[in-house]
Amino acid sequence: MTDRALAVVRAGALTTVQDLGRPGHAHLGVPRSGALDAPAAALVNRLVGNPVTAAVLETTLNGCALRPRSAVTVAVGGAPCAVSVDGRPAAWGAAVRVPAGALLEVGAAVAGVRSYVAVAGGITVEPVLGSRSTDLLSGLGPAPLAGGTVLPLGRPYGPHARVDVAPQPRPPAELVLRVTPGPRADWFTPRALTVFTSRPYRVSPAGNRIGLRTEGPALERARTGELPSEGMVLGAVQVPPDGRPVVFLADHPTTGGYPVIAVVRHRDLPAAAQAAPGTPVRFLAVGRR
Amino acid sequence: MRILPVGESALLVEVSGGQEAEALHAELVRRRAEGLLAVREIVPAARTVLLDGLAEPDRVAAELAAAQVPPVLPRGERIVELPVRYDGPDLGTVAAHWGVPAREVARVHAATEFRVAFCGFAPGFGYLTGLPERCHVPRRSSPRTAVPAGAVALAGAYTGVYPRSSPGGWQLIGTTDAVLWDHTRVPAALLTPGTRVRFVPVGRVGGS
DSSP: OOSOEEEEEEOOSOOEEESSOOTTOGGGTOOOOOOSSHHHHHHHHHHTTOOTTSOEEEOOSSOEEEEESSOEEEEEEESOEEEEETTEEEOSSSEEEEOTTOOEEEEEESSSSOEEEEETTOBOOOOBTTBOOOOTTTOOSSOOOOTTOEEEBOOOOSOOOOOSOOOOOOOOSSEEEEEEEOSSGGGBOHHHHHHHHHSOEEEOTTOOSSEEEEESOOOOBSSOSOOOOEEOOTTEEEOOTTOOOEEEOTTOOSEESSOEEEEEOGGGHHHHHTOOTTOEEEEEEOOOO | OEEEEETTTEEEEEOSSHHHHHHHHHHHHHHHHTTSOOOSEEEEOSSEEEEESOSOHHHHHHHHHHOOOOOSOOSOOOEEEEEEBOOOTTHHHHHHHHTSOHHHHHHHHHHOOEEEEEEOSSTTOEEEEOSOGGGOBOOOSSOEEEEOTTEEEEEBTEEEEOSSOEEEOSEEEEEOOOOOBOTTSSSSBSOOTTOEEEEEEOSOTTOO
């Protein structure tokens, strides 16, 4: 392996390689995958001069530690966290130079859930169906990082961005998800529809890249029986038998048999990726546009 | 045909049954190939076809509502033959549901021409239709935590083959060495919606 590589010293709770995912294969049962907070991943890529298609690292809650074999430019964004190079504090949300062999530490998220680490040149693991993303549902793409993993890096694309600190949205204190009812709202009682869009929910700690699980009042069905499996979209709010809504995120299954009461606006999903367990959630009914 | 809006950019088209869904899927794929339909994903399922990634879902919905979808299945799709050993641990359970000896399950299954109605559950897992209604069986009451790759299984109206080891609740009747999914191969999935499938028995029923 060349010295364009990054050794994983501390993998953290769950750190994965992510890019824009592999849409277009849902009919084969392949989830779209990709960075959950896509705007944050795009921002750190731009900070190091990468195109938005370059693969980055997505951490979960407690960051990671990395050691590049040659000097690299990195940027950390998404969930705010402490960043250091060989123990010296470094900038979050800006390009940082890491010397060869130095230790880059991405600290625990002080708010939000997922921090993103871009390296100039991108992470260049072998793509699968056009994407380097780790898909936790179907196991496509590279395995989640482990201590000792060595990741290949591409050649830098060009100069990094000349900004001190790029503005980024704060992780939500309350997660407001605008939803369009349907396609299976008629599987629920009118009371359930009212409860869904008026009562508070909370982000459950059981969520993952497949779905944001919620805690709160159970939604009562108007009809029993099984819904034959049907295609699922990103942001679908599926209601399993326990009645607690689950918002489908990037690694969601492509088909499913629980009724979808509503679909979350795509623009609201990056905030959902940063809503820590316990964050209040409000579903706000809106029209289709 | 019922057209249900799904969020900002998708439509779920619901039809009366599996054959109608397969015919609609074939028609939508044809339209996309001819440049008449701009859509990112066309996902067939049991009784629906999902269109996702539409720039103008309302216009597409109006077009579909006015369209005549031929209710015929296209012919001449490629046929895939899967070698199978009818040695699954649930062969006896399935035989009991059908009210026949185990070797008759193998004979009927191998004599059936299947079609991939849709995929899902895992990359490369196809839901194959073709068995008559009297041969439909329930899922196992408790799913297995690990079903081996290549297991040939039945549940409801469907036959499926597990592309890789995973938990599963289907009744296992056999095993194939065919590689259902290989992401280094083009195409990665051996079974795609519309593909015709035959199971070709190898070895003795009940294991060799």
